Amino acid sequence: MRFRNGFWHLDDNVTLFSNKEYFETGAKNGKFSLFACSNPVTCRNDTLNNPVITTEITAVQPDILRVDVYHHKGCVNEKPFPEIPVISEGLTGENSISSGNLKAEFINGELVFTFKGKELTKRFSRLSGCMNTPAGTFMAEYLTTDIGENYYGLGERFTSFVKNGQKVEMWNLDSGCSSEMSHKNVPFFVSSKNYGVFVLSYGRVSFEMGSEVAQCAQFSVRGERLSYVIIAGDTLKDVVSLYTSITGRPSLPPKWSFGLWLSTSFTTDYSEKTVLSFVDRMKSENIPLSVIHFDCFWMKGFQWVDFEWDKDMFPDPQGMLEKLHDRGLHVSVWINPYVAQKSHLFDEGARKGYFLRKDDGNVWQCDVWQAGMAIVDFTNPEAVKWYQSKLRKLVDMGVDCFKTDFGENIPTENVVWADGSDPLLMHNKYTYIYNKTVFSLLEEMKGDEAIVFTRSGTIGSQTMPVHWAGDNVATYSSMAETLRGGLSLSLSGFGFWSHDIGGFEDTTAPDLFKRWVAFGLLSSHSRLHGSSSYRVPWAFDEEACRVTEFFTNLKMSLLPYLWKCAEESHSTGIPVLRPLILEFGFDDEMIRYLDREYMLGPDILIAPVMREDGLCSFYLPRGKWVSMIDGSFEEGPKWITRTYDFFSLPMYARENSVIPMEEGGKTVFHIFNPSAELRNRIPSEYKEAVVSASE
Numbered sequence: 001m002r003f004r005n006g007f008w009h010l011d012d013n014v015t016l017f018s019n020k021e022y023f024e025t026g027a028k029n030g031k032f033s034l035f036a037c038s039n040p041v042t043c044r045n046d047t048l049n050n051p052v053i054t055t056e057i058t059a060v061q062p063d064i065l066r067v068d069v070y071h072h073k074g075c076v077n078e079k080p081f082p083e084i085p086v087i088s089e090g091l092t093g094e095n096s097i098s099s100g101n102l103k104a105e106f107i108n109g110e111l112v113f114t115f116k117g118k119e120l121t122k123r124f125s126r127l128s129g130c131m132n133t134p135a136g137t138f139m140a141e142y143l144t145t146d147i148g149e150n151y152y153g154l155g156e157r158f159t160s161f162v163k164n165g166q167k168v169e170m171w172n173l174d175s176g177c178s179s180e181m182s183h184k185n186v187p188f189f190v191s192s193k194n195y196g197v198f199v200l201s202y203g204r205v206s207f208e209m210g211s212e213v214a215q216c217a218q219f220s221v222r223g224e225r226l227s228y229v230i231i232a233g234d235t236l237k238d239v240v241s242l243y244t245s246i247t248g249r250p251s252l253p254p255k256w257s258f259g260l261w262l263s264t265s266f267t268t269d270y271s272e273k274t275v276l277s278f279v280d281r282m283k284s285e286n287i288p289l290s291v292i293h294f295d296c297f298w299m300k301g302f303q304w305v306d307f308e309w310d311k312d313m314f315p316d317p318q319g320m321l322e323k324l325h326d327r328g329l330h331v332s333v334w335i336n337p338y339v340a341q342k343s344h345l346f347d348e349g350a351r352k353g354y355f356l357r358k359d360d361g362n363v364w365q366c367d368v369w370q371a372g373m374a375i376v377d378f379t380n381p382e383a384v385k386w387y388q389s390k391l392r393k394l395v396d397m398g399v400d401c402f403k404t405d406f407g408e409n410i411p412t413e414n415v416v417w418a419d420g421s422d423p424l425l426m427h428n429k430y431t432y433i434y435n436k437t438v439f440s441l442l443e444e445m446k447g448d449e450a451i452v453f454t455r456s457g458t459i460g461s462q463t464m465p466v467h468w469a470g471d472n473v474a475t476y477s478s479m480a481e482t483l484r485g486g487l488s489l490s491l492s493g494f495g496f497w498s499h500d501i502g503g504f505e506d507t508t509a510p511d512l513f514k515r516w517v518a519f520g521l522l523s524s525h526s527r528l529h530g531s532s533s534y535r536v537p538w539a540f541d542e543e544a545c546r547v548t549e550f551f552t553n554l555k556m557s558l559l560p561y562l563w564k565c566a567e568e569s570h571s572t573g574i575p576v577l578r579p580l581i582l583e584f585g586f587d588d589e590m591i592r593y594l595d596r597e598y599m600l601g602p603d604i605l606i607a608p609v610m611r612e613d614g615l616c617s618f619y620l621p622r623g624k625w626v627s628m629i630d631g632s633f634e635e636g637p638k639w640i641t642r643t644y645d646f647f648s649l650p651m652y653a654r655e656n657s658v659i660p661m662e663e664g665g666k667t668v669f670h671i672f673n674p675s676a677e678l679r680n681r682i683p684s685e686y687k688e689a690v691v692s693a694s695e
Helices: 236-247 270-283 317-328 345-351 381-397 423-451 476-492 510-520 542-557 559-572 580-584 589-593
Strands: 015-018 021-028 030-035 052-061 064-070 091-093 096-099 101-107 109-114 118-122 130-133 136-144 151-153 166-171 189-190 197-199 204-210 216-223 225-232 260-263 290-292 331-335 403-405 452-454 524-529 596-601 604-607 616-628 634-641 651-654 658-661 666-672 690-693
Touching: 030 096, 052 096, 052 236, 064 096, 064 101, 096 109, 096 542, 101 225, 109 225, 109 403, 109 524, 130 452, 136 225, 151 616, 166 616, 189 690, 197 216, 197 236, 216 225, 225 236, 236 559, 236 580, 270 290, 317 331, 317 381, 345 381, 403 423, 476 596, 510 524, 510 542, 510 616, 524 542, 542 559, 580 589, 580 596, 589 616, 651 666
Parallel strands: 260 290, 260 524, 290 331, 331 403, 403 452, 666 690
Antiparallel strands: 015 130, 021 030, 030 052, 052 064, 064 225, 091 096, 096 101, 101 109, 109 118, 118 136, 130 136, 136 216, 151 189, 166 204, 189 197, 197 225, 204 216, 596 604, 604 651, 616 634, 616 651, 658 666
């Protein structure tokens, strides 16, 4: 949120109680405190009618410090509030506190954060503090930006990858992939100076990334208190890993989920016959298929959700599921957290108090999406059990997982939650408790096989994979937007990510479909899904079938490598699909801005082709690189511009990499630039495996 009219003046009707003059600092009981008044104190009389801003800094764990800033201490802490586990005590000095190598210090009248003695950022004190506006009271912090410093992250964002100059609002909306809004808002940004800032709020945190004041990253929350943590490390990987150590690391998805998912698509006509024909055609085209997904219309229209199969289209759902399982497939079905008025579940849910209510006691309803729909209130434990009981029957029938759609656009005005939560804070958190309801049931019934396919997210949602980008469009521009969103989301610790191959809206042109197939099948998870038309490859042309066959088989051969990357994500929080800055750092200035290519795990660089003519410009960082498509060598750093056919794209293995692949039922280790040391990196249990060396 912006409070200023240029640098020197506040907006009309805005007053600021700032950290203008620090009059006391001190450390006690593992806490470093600073007290600042808003007006200078020249005599005792100036201590009257002079608001005070208090800052308290504590240690969370090595290299993580928590900062709590408040105006009026007695204001009730927000509820819900992300709990941050504390496992370390800070080392306090006369004017400082440190945890590991991260230090907060009061130097020359300023609060300064350093890592290993090097300044990261500092508070711009006379700008920071309590803002009183016509819209209410806000706490705002301004942290200084260094020359050449770049910011990234803040959830899944489809705008420019580098966030400098952007205003970013943490407010989940059903927004598509082509605007500044997002389905997944995470109040955590990272800096090219290898630190991150995580604001401890599910509410509408507002970020001004060098946009209100060019030399500051500013963030604000409504109320009298602002809490955040600052995280630092030697590398950006350290920062992301530390962030997930306090917010949760991704669960390990089942191995079958890494194969190709085929959806019925959204508003298309489909029945059991249609679905089985798709499955059989995929087999005849030699395209390996892992999951069949039934989108919304597995239930009758106007009554989502009732969790009942449309018997006109699916007369024997259990028998159909058995046929699909017999073909070696897993089954996903679409659900959402809303209950339409026509659903037979509506009266039961309303009677038992399982829906979000208005402050007059009536059920909150609207006609957006589903006529007269209500929202399940997952803050009510009985509503959680009720919702899970409906899903349990589907799992018993043979459903393997759920696409947990929606969970954004949660109302905030004149509504009452069962546990008394603040509606403004529940807006974003709702997606977390919704998906937790579903994921925990699958953990109970499926154990390690638990997985959801979800669109919305917030703090901690990364613990319940997989997330997909949402409603993109069938254009090359949207393909690029989608990748930007995935790169930004990865820096918030989301280890597993997917997107609708070919775009969700509109019907994809054959050339775009084939290009997007390569991108989609070289992501952690891969799904063919559309809105009003099928995304089966034969709907485009014969070559689309062959391209899909080629890249699906390529991905299947990479499953040992992808599983290794998945285990890394599960144990460290480092995502499978990642921007180059996460792997190579910031010494190479060129890498800071790359958003049309990515690393798939630590060793494979991918640059999707995003032009109709097949031309692709991409950058190879320093070192030797081997094309995994044609075996050619390149040495970076350099830009390369080439034209690619539909069976190729820039896909390079970095030097000194050992990439396990599946070939002929064996795990084959491809060693690039082999040496004795590299050969020793092969796990002992695979000593009998074939080794392929690329010279």
